[in-house]
Amino acid sequence: MEITGDEIRRRMIEHESLGPGGLKLVGATITGQLDLSDVVAKKPLVLHDCTTESPVVLSRAQFSLLDLRGLVAPAIEARGLAVDHHLRLSGARLSGAESIDALHMRIGGSVYLDDGFHATGSVTLSGSRVAGVLACQGGRFEGGLNLVDLHVGDAIFLSHGCEVSGGAHSAVRMRGTHVDGQLIFRRGRFTSPGVALDLRHMSVGKELFLPFECVDGQVQLEGLTYEGLPRDATVDDWLTALPTRTPYYATQPWTQLAAAHAAAGHERDVRRIRVAQQRDLRRRGRLSRWGRVWHLIRGVTVGHGYRPGLALVWLAGVLAVSVGVVLTSGAVRCSVVEQIGYALNVATPLVKVDAARCTVDVTSGAGQLVLASTWLLQVLAWAFATLFVAGFTGLVRRNA
Template sequence: MEITGDEIRQRMIEHESLDPGGYRLTGATITGQLDLSDVVAKKPLVLRDCTTDQPVLLDRAHFSLLDLSGLVAPAVHARGLTLDHHLTLSGARLSADESVDALHMRIGGSVYLEDGFHAAGSVTLSSSRIAGVLACRGARFEARLNVVDLHVGDGIFLMQGCEVTGGGDRQHAAVRMRGTHVDGQLVLRGGRFVSSGVALDLRHTRIGKELMMPLDGIEGDVQLEGMVYEGLPRDATVDEWLTLLSTRTSYYSTQPWVQLAAAHSAAGHERDVRRIRVAQQRDLRRRGQLSRWGRAWHLIRGATVGHGYRPGLALVWLAGVLALSVGVVLLSGAVRCSTVEQVGYALNVATPLVKVDATRCTVDAATAAGRTVLASTWLLQILAWAFATLFVAGFTGLVRRNA
């Protein structure tokens, strides 16, 4: 069956004469351009498995429902499209470099790009509002999927065979979801997102419920700063998230680490929280903007108290200082008293708080060995006080954070 685009347009303009089920065609070849721009028809339009060799124009149109399942066409242009119910493009095959241009849509139901939907060029749904879901199960996008500043009520499902390949630089990710607000779930389970640059741009995305994001389907870098979500992210382990944030983000940013730690803290996983915080500090030292002295002090804090999250490390260092003090005294031969008293003397000079009776020990300061003992024990005492202080500060800080 053949029908002209002008005939379909005329039928929709005269929509009051249509059946309440709207206008329906299946398997038709549409000749000429199907231009429904600015047509307002409060009836469904169903064009299933239709073919046209020109882009379908839907800019600023308003229908009750639009079903273009199985459409074969170069492109669909739908800027400002308004639908009371669903938009269905499942099984559609679009061949133009800009396959879907649908900015500023208002969809009262859901958008379905499923069941073999194939776009050779970019698909743009940015700055639109979708009351239901954006479902892309089994869809293939050979260029970018742009859903910037989208507002979706129930959820976004890029899953179960959804494949997006595109991008190639920092400005054009395969999936650009920056600034999108999802009241429900964001589900990437079973999806594949591939780029030689950024695969997923999720900056400033707000997810009202669960984030289901297995990381093995992401082949490329990610951008996550400003992304917030409820509960624990699912489908990836803590170790996988630590690797992702440390090695597959474009640069160091504090917020993704804080968000991940807050999610685990809310779940009562304090051990994981400490691991996340320590990994964050390592990433800060490696990629953050620190001065030379700031980097050196950061390294010292990490080695001694784990940046306040492992205060027990300071006790290990303190024990090492005490052992070194005992070794210096015993091996020098410049301290005159019994071996037991020499050990007590070494602990006296190095231990900040505990004192052992070693009053009968004397140091032969006239010899080089004696002077070495005196100088080294003074230095070791300073180090012992420093490690004891770091332990107390780290421990009280940890208690305060967990209170």
Template structure:
């Protein structure tokens, strides 16, 4: 029985490196009497171009560990499933491919040849999984070119080695996107997944590595993506702009290691549920303050909202203060706005630490006491009765002069002598200190009431 006859009967044929004409596989696949198990072939060399473009068949195609010197063409084909695991070829062209079940290219070796890509799955529709685990893909521009790809199940890019952009712009994935252990590299970005939609989780972990060197391209760019489950970033992305998660919506938790991005990050518009994991609050504040491209309030507000929902009020205040410091350093403030920001920061912690104003008030009163007791001294004071002013009376005079509203010494037994220059200086200084005391007391009340409003 010939090889073609055995293949037509659905047998799993191992050619052990022998050759078979690629056109015979096409002829078998479109034959009406092909066994429902389809074509199952292992370790064969395909002579000629395997051109299955526009082929319509409800049979599976299995070509495991096969080799060919020409690209495999699956454009606009409609099949049950395709297994090209272990394929060694220049490229696989499968734009607008329609599969009822899965496409497997596990451990494939595709060098791109004359094509800009190693695998082209633009607008392909797969009812089941896409498996590229362990594959080595090299393309002049793209390793995997899959804009607007539709996958009903999982996408496996685990341990993928890609030398070219992995492009998933506009792709829709019904299960998980698994990139654990993948090694992606290209000068113009490693993983490009703008407007990606993943129903479950995205895993960039298990030793995941992405590298890019040419600005302004992003190493990992997922801008505008929608992720129904978790986003796990537990590998390493290196480049001038290493990570772009602008306007990404994560339906569950965000797990982001502090050292995931070796370069600048863009997090404006990123939303998630719960407190971020895999990095401490200090790591997050350092990331937002020093490694984002520019100041943006939304990442701070999102982080504060997550901690507030968890009941971490002290952490919420830390985040708010860090946000205001970043605004002062990198925000667009007028000269007077910047000055006022500095004042409120130094006095009430931008409204989130009103107790600082009490410390300034205490320092003002202490200065008044030193001024009266040490600068003016008993010689610079006069007393209604005979005898010098006691130390208690001197302190009472100082507090009486500087404390707003509350007057501890209403009888004013001692007075500063204003007939000398020193006495006049002390009096004027106490006026200034009283003005400062009024200001600090007012700032404390305003900051305290504002803080109460923010936490209720």
């Protein structure tokens, strides 16, 4: 069956003469260009498995339902398209460099780019509003998927066989997008030599399903917020991905992850996340040379305040060194037990043991070495004790 694009336009303009089912064509070849721009037809338009050699133009058109399942065409231009119910493009095959240009659509139902949908060029739905779901399961997008500033009322499914590659900026670009429900990448495949997923400043109202093994490329996560714990990736997966799969250091993804685990009561994981964040800051953050040195000292001594017990380990090491210096010097005159007490006295803050009978031969080089080293060890011991108290107090305050 052949039908001209002009004939379809005429019928939709005269939509009042159509029945409740609107216009339905199956397997038709559309000759000439199908240009339905600015057509207002509150009836369904159904073009199942139809073929056209020219781009389909739907800009600023209005339909109650638009069903283009199995469409074969170079491209679809649908800027400002309004559909009361669903927009269906399941199984469509589009071959143009800009396969879909659909900025600022208003869809009252859901958008289906699934079930064998294939676009060799870019697909752009940026700035659109979709009341239901955006379903891309089983869809193949070779020129990137642009979903910037999109608003979806239910969920976005880039999952279960969805494959996205190419794209000028990233394979999937969702900067500033808001989804009231879930964002699901489970069993999808997203590939780019640069950024595969751009999720910057995106808001997910419910769970995020993001297994990092489905991403072949970098992931931009700065400003991404979600409810609850992220799914399909363990804490270890996130601790590996954030410092190695993101293009630069950003505080917010670490803070979001820590807050999610804190809300779930996973305090051990929160400390692991915070310590890993500090390591990433030292490695990739904008720190001065001395700032980087001080950051390293804090990390080694108290785990940046999240592992104050490390300071006690260092304090124990200082005491052991003090005992070793005193016992091996030969310059301290008293019994072995009293020498150990003397070493603890000179190095341990606040705690004192009886070693009154010990004397140091300060006239010898060994005695002078003992005095100098114990002074230094005492300073270190006080420093580690103070770091422990400060770190422990800060940890208690954060957990209060």
